[in-house]
Every structure is written in C-alpha cells, then in structure tokens.
Amino acid sequence: FLRAYTKFDPEYSVNGSNHNGLRLSANYPGPGIMPPADGTGFFLFLLQNHIEGNLRPGEAVPGYSHIYAYWPRQRSAFGDHWYPDGIVKPYASDIGNQGEWMAFPSQYPDFNPMPNFLPERNRWYCYELMVRANTPGQSNGEVKYWIDGTLISDFPNLNIRSIDTLKIDEGHIGLHAQHSERVNKKWYDNVVIATQYIGPMASGSPIPSPTPTAPAQLQNISSRLLIQTGNNVGIAGFVIGGSEAKKLFICGLGPTLTQFNVTGVMPNPTLKLYDGSGSLITTNDDWKSTQEAAITATQLAPRNDVEAAVLATLQPGAYTVIQADASGATGVGLLEVYDLNPLASSRLLNLSTRGLVQTGARALIAGCSVAADSNDVIARALGPSLKALGVDNALADPIVTLYDSNANVIAANDNWKDSQQSAVESTGLQPPDDLDAVILARLARGNYTAIVTGKNGSVGIG
Known part of the structure; x- marks a missing residue:
C-alpha cells in the first residue's frame, strides 16, 4: 500500500506523455520494454492522471485517474492504461478497448466496472494504491486504489508473476511530462507505505484548498x-x-x-x-x-x-x-x-x-x-x-x-x-x-x- 496526498497546479496542463502519481513495481528495467509473457520478468503499476490519446466521454484536464501497467499480458511496449470502467488503452486487434476482464469475464469473475474519476485541479486528494502479487500458479493478484477513502477501481483475479522471487522492490512518486508548454506543478504530501490499508488522515487534507463542491450527478x-x-x-x-x-x-x-x-x-x-x-x-x-x-x-x-x-x-x-x-x-x-x-x-x-x-x-x-x-x-x-x-x-x-x-x-x-x-x-x-x-x-x-x-x-x- 502506498498513500500520498496530491494536488495539481490550478492551470496544470500537459500535451502528450504525462506519467505522474504513485507507483509500485518489481524489477522494473525502464520504459519501452515488454515484460515476458511467462511472468518471470517484471511488473509495474502506476496510479496516475493522464489523457491518453483522444479524450474519453466526460474527460478533461488532468485526465481520469487510472492504472498505468506493465504486466505479462501487456498490449504495448510502452504500457497499458486501465480505467475503472473496464476500458483499456491502447486498442487491441482482437478485443478492441475492452479490458481482459470484460472480454473474458470467466477469467476475472470478481471484476466490477466502476465510474471513472476526474479530480479537480487546485484541490488536495488522498490517493492510495494497493498491489498484491499473486501466488505463482494462481490468479489471486489484485490492483486497486482509493481516493479520499472511497474505492475507485479494483482489478482482481490477476496473474502477474510465475515465480515467487519476483517481489515488489520499489515505491516511487514522480512527475514526468513530454511535452510541457508551461510550468506545471504537482504537490505530494504525507506519504506512507505499508502492508495494510492506510486510509486518509483523521484530520482530512493537509493543506485545505477551497474549491466548489461538484453537484450531485x-x-x-x-x-x-x-x-x-x-x-x-x-x-x-x-x-x-x-x-x-x-x-x-x-x-x-x-x-x-x-x-x-x-x-x-x-x-x-x-x-x-x-x-x-x-x-x-x-x-x-x-x-x-x-x-x-x-x-x-x-x-x-x-x-x-x-x-x-x-x-x-x-x-x-x-x-x-x-x-x-x-x-x-x-x-x-x-x-x-x-x-x-x-x-x-x-x-x-x-x-x-x-x-x-x-x-x-x-x-x-x-x-x-x-x-x-x-x-x-x-x-x-x-x-x-x-x-x-x-x-x-x-x-x-x-x-x-x-x-x-x-x-x-x-x-x-x-x-x-x-x-x-x-x-x-x-x-x-x-x-x-x-x-x-x-x-x-x-x-x-x-x-x-x-x-x-x-x-x-x-x-x-x-
């Protein structure tokens, strides 16, 4: 479990690649490398906000929260994007933008699609990422995340490794932008890493930021x-x-x-x-x-x-x-x-x-x-x-x-x-x-x- 409070600059806007947020990985060698399909190589899961390609319905800057993934069933050498509603980018020739959990529901019986989440800029949120590596030979791995204590997305029934020596060895927080046409800032605070759910601080956000309340919708x-x-x-x-x-x-x-x-x-x-x-x-x-x-x-x-x-x-x-x-x-x-x-x-x-x-x-x-x-x-x-x-x-x-x-x-x-x-x-x-x-x-x-x-x-x- 990796938790951090995060806030985007009020005018935050990046055109192009924009990996940011909380990452948990195992033996990650760097970008642009396909993990071996047999589950012996590496895996990476990054909780981020990013607009990947064309805007999805209702999406705006800084982009829907989603999981950026390197795993054995990866579609692209530069990672896959898993959205809470079950959609995955990039497009696959056999199943389109359906996630594996939607195309092959019998293999992912516990998956439930959830609404996509778009954060406001200039507001603190409590983001928490969980990655549980599967027992080799079983599909009991899981990736899920919470925002402000509410479960936003859950990907169960995963098989991401075939050897027990492949273990999470790095927690990472960062901001990558290519290209950025202005000074873009993102703040992180109150970072905690643990082996059980952490949750938001009892006192709420570390630095209150007045923002309008979204209407019920x-x-x-x-x-x-x-x-x-x-x-x-x-x-x-x-x-x-x-x-x-x-x-x-x-x-x-x-x-x-x-x-x-x-x-x-x-x-x-x-x-x-x-x-x-x-x-x-x-x-x-x-x-x-x-x-x-x-x-x-x-x-x-x-x-x-x-x-x-x-x-x-x-x-x-x-x-x-x-x-x-x-x-x-x-x-x-x-x-x-x-x-x-x-x-x-x-x-x-x-x-x-x-x-x-x-x-x-x-x-x-x-x-x-x-x-x-x-x-x-x-x-x-x-x-x-x-x-x-x-x-x-x-x-x-x-x-x-x-x-x-x-x-x-x-x-x-x-x-x-x-x-x-x-x-x-x-x-x-x-x-x-x-x-x-x-x-x-x-x-x-x-x-x-x-x-x-x-x-x-x-x-x-x-």
Whole structure:
C-alpha cells in the first residue's frame, strides 16, 4: 500500500506523455520494454492522471485517474492504461478497448466496472494504491486504489508473476511530462507505505484548498428485468434537468447478459425513444445498423450485434425508452443510459422503470453510478399506487433494498411510513399509498443497486 496526498497546479496542463502519481513495481528495467509473457520478468503499476490519446466521454484536464501497467499480458511496449470502467488503452486487434476482464469475464469473475474519476485541479486528494502479487500458479493478484477513502477501481483475479522471487522492490512518486508548454506543478504530501490499508488522515487534507463542491450527478442509470409483451414490455423513463442539451448513450442488452450467468435472456432487443409528449424520436434494432462508427467511438458499444443502441443529444425534459424483442419473444433484458457529457450544466435527474416484478433473478434490478462525493438519492418501489393509474396486476406490497458495489445492504424498506417518514415527506416525493416502499440515502461516489421484490414472494407490475 502506498498513500500520498496530491494536488495539481490550478492551470496544470500537459500535451502528450504525462506519467505522474504513485507507483509500485518489481524489477522494473525502464520504459519501452515488454515484460515476458511467462511472468518471470517484471511488473509495474502506476496510479496516475493522464489523457491518453483522444479524450474519453466526460474527460478533461488532468485526465481520469487510472492504472498505468506493465504486466505479462501487456498490449504495448510502452504500457497499458486501465480505467475503472473496464476500458483499456491502447486498442487491441482482437478485443478492441475492452479490458481482459470484460472480454473474458470467466477469467476475472470478481471484476466490477466502476465510474471513472476526474479530480479537480487546485484541490488536495488522498490517493492510495494497493498491489498484491499473486501466488505463482494462481490468479489471486489484485490492483486497486482509493481516493479520499472511497474505492475507485479494483482489478482482481490477476496473474502477474510465475515465480515467487519476483517481489515488489520499489515505491516511487514522480512527475514526468513530454511535452510541457508551461510550468506545471504537482504537490505530494504525507506519504506512507505499508502492508495494510492506510486510509486518509483523521484530520482530512493537509493543506485545505477551497474549491466548489461538484453537484450531485448520475453518470449511468440502468434497469434489469423480465421483459414480456404488450403492457409488460420494459418501460423506462428519465429526466434531464437544467438548461443545456445533453448527449446520451442508450442501449438495450440481452445476449450479453449470458456472460454474467443470467439465463432466459431477451434474444433480440429493440429500443424506442419517446419525448415527454409521446412523440417518437428514434428507434433501433441492431446497433450496427445505424450510428455504428459513432457508437464504437464511445467505447460503450454492445458486445452482441443483435443488441440495440442509440446516441442522442436531448434537450432538458422527460423521456421514455421502451425495450421489447424484435420478434415478440420474452426474456431478461438490461436497459442502460450513459451521460456522455457530465461536464454540461444539465444533469440526469432520475430513472423510473415499469415492468413485471417476479422473484429471484427475475426481480426488478436498478443500478446507478454517482459522480460526486455527496449525493442525496431517493429510491421508490411503487405497486399499489399504480392501480389508480389503471395498471392491472400491480405489485401488492413492494420491498426495495439498496446495495453498494460490494453487495453490502445500505438500507431496506417495506412500507415507506415505517421509517424516514418526515424526511421523505420533506422531498415532496412520498407515494400516495402506505404500502409503497421508499429509501432516502446520502451516497458517496460509486456504483449502487436497488432491487425491488414483492413481499412474501408476490409478483406483479411495479
């Protein structure tokens, strides 16, 4: 474990190669050398901020935090760049910009993608890097890092060495820039190296720097459910708030879910996007049939050609997406909405999904990635309230459970008045029926999942 407080100069900007940050390595000989593929040579992992090639969606100076890696499965003689969301640069001819953990999930069963993190300049952050070398012959190595005590990225199931004499022998902190057109400064303070997690200092940052607080922001919202036909197709609504148009990537997945051990998936998803007046904006069946180049450039393209995706720049307002199967089949589907312009003044405000809530793996599962340090989020599971809207077979008594990215339960609720009644009422978002369920939570930056089920195993529309 190597921890240091870091801060970038307010005008920090480097064009080109810019390796900076915290590094742990073993037998590192210098740049431009490929490690032997048999795991007998060397390895290096650097936690850095750097813009590698073209900007990624939402990226700006000083670049997303990520791992710069030299390891046996390396793609380039000058190292690979591992991002929290699972993307890797440079491009590989066989798997593109997918990381090995995304292209071969059975080899990396414990990997979970996380939101990318962009630090502000002129602000102190506590960065901490952990590298655990694997037991030779096993894939139990791990590289992970935290910023201000929050886990930002985790790469488990790694095989980075084949001999036990290859051990971490150097911790390094530095700033390399090529080329730099101004005086660029980066500060480091309170450096600690240890064999267990260190964490931030109890008193916080060593030199306070007043900076504006980033607004609460959703970077990605998603819903997974059993999608049927007629009134039981997958229906998701979202709202864009603010005054500026926002570019979104929307996809409907089915076959890809089998790679995550989901059975009974939707074979051929389609998408229809509507505005708040009910007017159809666009549709898609197979994502390569339209916008293929633009979707590929986002590095979020579906893995299966029959899955559906849409790129759209939308004005503030309410929108609805309907996911169904092209031939009327049923199955489990996943609907995702990504914010490709998180720096815009407008924001994704909510996701609402209506569908048939069943039991077990066919419960309604919603996910979100939040991008600011403190986010007040309300999760509602409605059933009885839908009856007044003419919905037949509404879920009689919903339960909602909120989980963090490590599958720890944050909160659960059956009937919303049982807890947090005053706090929920103060938001103005309380349901009309006492049997509906609500959780109000303040969430740190990260990934979260809300699961809706029926009490005592009941099923229905929720």
